[in-house]
Amino acid sequence: DAKTTQPTSMDCAEGRAANLPCNHSTISGNEYVYWYRQIHSQGPQYIIHGLKNNETNEMASLIITEDRKSSTLILPHATLRDTAVYYCIVRVADAGGTSYGKLTFGQGTILTVHP
């Protein structure tokens, strides 16, 4: 899996958009970008994934640059409950985006949403 680099921590005001960056300059053509988050005292939770197109679901949006060397996870209206550690993970997946095998976590970004 390609290496990713994320800022150690970020702050965001409640109700504002939280934009979490991730660098993955060595990403290869068949590797997808996945985002997970871990709220305190819980197991990690899948958020979203993408290959090269921007993606949106009920939780977040994922913007991937044209060269695919970086991406941004966007929480459009952050709430206090979005305070968590956010992990960006790059890994190989099949054509449908399903990946198999072990999942490797980096240090992630600690997002703190404040009132």
Add this chain to the structure above:
Amino acid sequence: SAVISQKPSRDICQRGTSLTIQCQVDSQVTMMFWYRQQPGQSLTLIATANQGSEATYESGFVIDKFPISRPNLTFSTLTVSNMSPEDSSIYLCSVEKGSGNYGYTFGSGTRLTVV
């Protein structure tokens, strides 16, 4: 999506003893993964457990210390043997959700304190 029940949720154990953690999934899965999360750290994969075969351990983890059972496609156990205070961590199990469902599901974790 898969639902994981992990037991116990927490325990305080004496050094030198062993603790067995159980992970029950509500659907059949091929692979189950065991992670350790030391205080203030990210998740580290301990081993991958396939039904009907020996678990595959990551570098730094050995079967004598972390024996794993995988008797069927919905259940696995991780034992932390001969515990020391350094084993105080959160232990989590995880499964692939399966084709068409892109994220991995995690249990809520077992918070282990060794005294």
